[in-house]
Amino acid sequence: MLRFSGPMVVSSLGLVDRRLRHISESVDEIDVRDVERMDTVGAWTVWRLSQQLGARIVNCRDEAERLIKAISDTDENRESIRAPRLPLLQRVPDEVGKVVIALGVGFLQVVGFLGQAVSAGGTILRHPRRFRALALIHQMELVGVNALGIVGLMSFLVGVVIAQQGAVQLQQFGAEIYTINLVGRLTLRELGILMTAIMVAGRSGSAFAAQLGTMKLTEEVDAMRTIGVSPTEALVLPRIIATMIMLPLLGIYSSVLGIIGGAFLGSVSLGIPFLTFLARIQEVVPIHDVWVGLVKGPVFGLIVAVAGCYQGMQVKTNAEEVGTRTTSAVVLAIFTVIVLDAFFAVFFTKIGWG
Amino acid sequence: MNDSSAHLAEIPDEFEGDFPIRVRGLINRFGDHVIHDGLDLDVKRGEIIGVVGGSGTGKSVLMRSIIGLQIPAEGSIEVLGRSITDARDDEDIDIRSQWGVLFQGGALFSTLTVAENVEVPLREFYPEITDELRHEIARYKVLLSGLPANATSKYPSELSGGMKKRAGLARALALDPELLFLDEPTAGLDPIGAAAFDNLIRSLQETLGLTVFLITHDLDTLYEICDRVAVLADKKVIAVGTIPELLALDHPWIQEYFNGPRGRAAKDAQDRESASVVQPSLLADTGAMEQE
Numbered sequence A: 001m002l003r004f005s006g007p008m009v010v011s012s013l014g015l016v017d018r019r020l021r022h023i024s025e026s027v028d029e030i031d032v033r034d035v036e037r038m039d040t041v042g043a044w045t046v047w048r049l050s051q052q053l054g055a056r057i058v059n060c061r062d063e064a065e066r067l068i069k070a071i072s073d074t075d076e077n078r079e080s081i082r083a084p085r086l087p088l089l090q091r092v093p094d095e096v097g098k099v100v101i102a103l104g105v106g107f108l109q110v111v112g113f114l115g116q117a118v119s120a121g122g123t124i125l126r127h128p129r130r131f132r133a134l135a136l137i138h139q140m141e142l143v144g145v146n147a148l149g150i151v152g153l154m155s156f157l158v159g160v161v162i163a164q165q166g167a168v169q170l171q172q173f174g175a176e177i178y179t180i181n182l183v184g185r186l187t188l189r190e191l192g193i194l195m196t197a198i199m200v201a202g203r204s205g206s207a208f209a210a211q212l213g214t215m216k217l218t219e220e221v222d223a224m225r226t227i228g229v230s231p232t233e234a235l236v237l238p239r240i241i242a243t244m245i246m247l248p249l250l251g252i253y254s255s256v257l258g259i260i261g262g263a264f265l266g267s268v269s270l271g272i273p274f275l276t277f278l279a280r281i282q283e284v285v286p287i288h289d290v291w292v293g294l295v296k297g298p299v300f301g302l303i304v305a306v307a308g309c310y311q312g313m314q315v316k317t318n319a320e321e322v323g324t325r326t327t328s329a330v331v332l333a334i335f336t337v338i339v340l341d342a343f344f345a346v347f348f349t350k351i352g353w354g
Numbered sequence B: 001m002n003d004s005s006a007h008l009a010e011i012p013d014e015f016e017g018d019f020p021i022r023v024r025g026l027i028n029r030f031g032d033h034v035i036h037d038g039l040d041l042d043v044k045r046g047e048i049i050g051v052v053g054g055s056g057t058g059k060s061v062l063m064r065s066i067i068g069l070q071i072p073a074e075g076s077i078e079v080l081g082r083s084i085t086d087a088r089d090d091e092d093i094d095i096r097s098q099w100g101v102l103f104q105g106g107a108l109f110s111t112l113t114v115a116e117n118v119e120v121p122l123r124e125f126y127p128e129i130t131d132e133l134r135h136e137i138a139r140y141k142v143l144l145s146g147l148p149a150n151a152t153s154k155y156p157s158e159l160s161g162g163m164k165k166r167a168g169l170a171r172a173l174a175l176d177p178e179l180l181f182l183d184e185p186t187a188g189l190d191p192i193g194a195a196a197f198d199n200l201i202r203s204l205q206e207t208l209g210l211t212v213f214l215i216t217h218d219l220d221t222l223y224e225i226c227d228r229v230a231v232l233a234d235k236k237v238i239a240v241g242t243i244p245e246l247l248a249l250d251h252p253w254i255q256e257y258f259n260g261p262r263g264r265a266a267k268d269a270q271d272r273e274s275a276s277v278v279q280p281s282l283l284a285d286t287g288a289m290e291q292e
Helices: A017-021 A040-053 A062-073 A088-126 A133-143 A145-171 A176-217 A220-227 A231-270 A274-284 A287-313 A319-350 B059-066 B114-125 B131-144 B161-172 B191-208 B219-225 B243-247 B252-259 B261-275 B283-288
Strands: A002-008 A029-038 A056-058 B004-007 B021-030 B033-043 B048-053 B074-079 B099-102 B179-183 B211-215 B228-233 B236-241
Touching: A002 A040, A017 A040, A017 B131, A029 A040, A029 A062, A040 A056, A040 A062, A040 B131, A062 B131, A062 B191, A088 A231, A088 A287, A133 A145, A133 A176, A133 A231, A145 A176, A145 A231, A176 A220, A176 A231, A176 A274, A176 A287, A176 A319, A220 A231, A231 A274, A231 A287, A287 A319, B021 B059, B033 B059, B033 B074, B033 B236, B048 B059, B048 B191, B048 B219, B059 B074, B059 B179, B059 B211, B099 B161, B114 B131, B114 B161, B131 B161, B161 B179, B161 B191, B191 B211, B191 B219, B219 B261, B228 B243, B228 B252, B236 B243, B236 B252, B243 B252, B252 B261
Parallel strands: A002 A029, A002 B004, A029 A056, B048 B211, B048 B228, B099 B179, B179 B211
Antiparallel strands: B021 B033, B021 B074, B228 B236
């Protein structure tokens, strides 16, 4: 006989459960007369033991009996409550295969998404009234104006660092004066736009993904569709256009701040007067360097915005997916921007804009 | 015959008082907007109390205040004999193991399966429970809430609205609480599903001896399962009582609420049912529940 006493509740049973599962003696009666209180966990334990040991439950009070009856009704088939899991040797190739397929499908989907955005742009051109100017301006503020502080600070400091490090090396040839060429050409041609693109990917690309992803989860996107508003026109297009407009502007702004940073260091530690530094920039930087920087702007903007919006619109299931999608939006955007920047560098040198 | 016995360790005392929830002089305001102004409410042990009121009268805010999610501007709230309003976050943890809350949308953790959702409070409060027992508990709670066994391994995004509510109820019941808070449990369910959910709550309440605090707009729910109804209006609880008691009052909102077309329909349904003497149903009834 197995006799229980005291309260049989969730907070007390955890401590004795292991012992109860390993009863080896034969038991034909489970006595619950001295049980002060029983909740469903207690009822379940008594029921499970009675099944496990083939014992009868005796001296059961009315409420307890009712509980045990209710619990036993749920005990039809004890199938596992876990989702089935493949064995490791099958699971690994399975997962790898899924990733590879997802990569291919993902690439096609991005192209499809871009096509959708372009065709929505075409529709807007034919029906300019449907264009959401307010949304565009709002996004331009978020992407561009609100980024001025952080982009400016970053560019200024990078300008200072380039000038300082450059000067240390160039001093060895007594060519400190070329620090001006270094700062001017590097910021206008490469670093201004590249750093801005990375910063905007982190600031706005992630925001796009998280925003649209949450809107997908709360069915706002579906609601828009049913009202007859195209999410591509209303949500995606303003973000893409805003980023494509603001990124070159921010890039130029960033270059200017970089040059000012360089000039600041020049006047402080190289003995080049601030205004002389700026005047020399005009002479040593060819105008095509400015174009090189400007041309890359909208392209990088497109990549950052499409990556963010695409990943956001792919969210389907839960909050965790919003997180992973946001991460991949940023990673994808920065990676693509850097790869493309390398191609641009080679291309512009080849066409004689070295 | 072998004689073995297991004596179980002493655990937190069961609440012995008559009023597990006592609200006194509650004042809630958001900025200048006063939601509650000197609200009093006592909930009796072992009853299902329905809380009704127009939209924006602060039903949900009242519930949030009682479970400590909303810190009231003034007033005192006692739950199971302990003050919520004075409690610090880490001190009132043991009260939290004695209540279960079902939020309007279910508020399931979206990255966990239904079974894992039910296991969260068990892990949190009783880490000593073995994995085996915890899985078993999660399984029968889910079934007890009227979900099929294969729903346990599903994620919330794979469930319908009604199933999410049941899963949320299973999680609310995970710790065998004394108090159950339900925020519009039948909103958004089809009438058959809503009636089944009502039955489920009633039978769980009877079997487990729960005290249930239930916010609802559903007149059928009020007639079917509520022992008493508290009416929120004019920033206070203007009346608490059984529906006949409330009907005897001469308050315009109460009259309109219960004697409007919907109120009368629900009452008629109740009259028909009590004429045909239906036994209060036990859990066996839940088998007939809709399977989404």
